[in-house]
Amino acid sequence: MGSKFEPKIHVFYCVNAFDQGVFSTHDSKNAARIQSVKMPCSSTIKDIFMLKAFECSADGVMVVGCPAGKCKRVDGNVRAAKRVAWVQKLLDEIGMSGKRLVYTASGETDAALTLLLKGLVELGPNPVKPIAQANPE
């Protein structure tokens, strides 16, 4: 009992948003327990990916897109942000708090991650135990 809570964060990031196409964070404090998933465009994020991340025991999820006006696919980052907002509301309905999920643009990743981690310390770990029944399909 009393072990320090280290949030587990799943990061879905657009490969075009980072140099070399690899998610990076410059603040070493934010680097712990991050699992990242690359996407060809942030718009390929789907509601189910974000929810599945929580079902796979993520405490928080971050979606990273290109800065405003810089999406190679025109509006991909706009769509991604809207989809994140939709799932945030769904998480509130589920009772898990939409604050566990954030969207950010590359370049603001460190600040967003710091804020997310701070929020997760207040919210606590993912209240849902890892599900034994993961629909294999």
Added chain:
Amino acid sequence: MIVAKQKPIAELKEMLRPYQKVLILGCGTCVKTCFAGGEDEAATLSVALRLAFGQEGKSIKTEELTVERQCEDAFIQEAAQAVTRNEAVLSLACGAGVQAMARRFGKAVLLPGVNTTFIGVLEKPGLFTEECSGCGDCELDTFGGICPVTRCSKRLMNGPCGGSKNGKCEVSPDIDCAWQLIIDRLTALGQLENLKRYIPAKDWRPSLAGGPRRLLREDHVI
């Protein structure tokens, strides 16, 4: 298309509480188009419900399947085995689909996952609007293809009420004045004379009288 909206998670949870194994059955036609009950929505809802119950420590097993149209027997037959191996079916189809399922699978528990709302169109990406009330006596030829029964908030048949402002209905500024639209369209078509025809009070018997409607085509009855 029929437009529907998924029920709130809290309501779905209470409906599903007695069951351990649930089939979430999507429909690949109208509700898919309005993002209420297609394959993607069935998959998302499946996870959302597992998370919602998981917080209570309750484990619920969900299976997902989507058929082309739940209102047609030929398609819903495909769901037979999935229906049998689950305790309840949460149908994401419109009311017609849920009832077609109940008719086909008499011993299955059928639960509605969406609220069926209206017959409408996709007016622009993300916006679905009501266009038809199914009144059973279409007069769109008179009104240039714009229905005053559905799109006029007051269902006026003989011209505007006078309450509109800048083409918007006095009931809500989000609603276009249907009569403004009718007049504009008939003017563009050169058919404004149509409005000189007196339209008598709507006869609602084709839609609101005599119980649930039926349409029988004898030429298709074997």
